[in-house]
Amino acid sequence: MTFDVQITFDSADPGSLADFWAEALGYRKEAPPQGFASWDDALRSWGVPEDQWNSRSAIVDPDGNRPRVFFQQVPEGKSAKNRVHLDVRAAVGLVGEERMTQLESRAQRLVDLGGARLSRTEPGAMEAGFIVMQDPEGNEFCLD
Structure with a gap:
């Protein structure tokens, strides 16, 4: 049995944090699903309200070797030191x-x-x- 790993960050602004970490890790933002020219097009097509478009984002290794990094919007801010970094x-x-x-x-x-x-x-x-x-x-x- 094999497993894959995804790293997930809770965030206030997933899109901006994804941009930062893409630069930090040499990643790129995840491409929109096949058949869509942009994430905005996909989200609009799926009926996602515009105020939720920045509720998540993901970055990927351009070579496909390292884990995907996912950013999800949460209402609370960070309150203590990370236990994992x-x-x-x-x-x-x-x-x-x-x-x-x-x-x-x-x-x-x-x-x-x-x-x-x-x-x-x-x-x-x-x-x-x-x-x-x-x-x-x-x-x-x-x-x-």
Whole structure:
């Protein structure tokens, strides 16, 4: 038996959060269903009220290898630290200053998109070095 994994985020603004994470992960927004030129066309055809069009969104790996990421609208905001978080592997194979320079560059791009930088851990005996960040809705993640 095989299983597939989808990562799901609760969100106030699924479309915007999907845009942020698509950039962070190198993903793209999921294409509309076959036969529709856009999601707006599909939702209109299905009779979904326009005020619900941003109630969900999804992003996918362009190569189809990594999990789909789904964003669903919820009424409540985030209230505590995540118990699970993503590590965005933005400097695989790099070490020392070269690694941290790559992570800093990626961190700045994500800050420009509405993310926030929380802390930086320097390389050491037990750490390769990483940057802790938040997405635009406050979900913590690491640039690793």
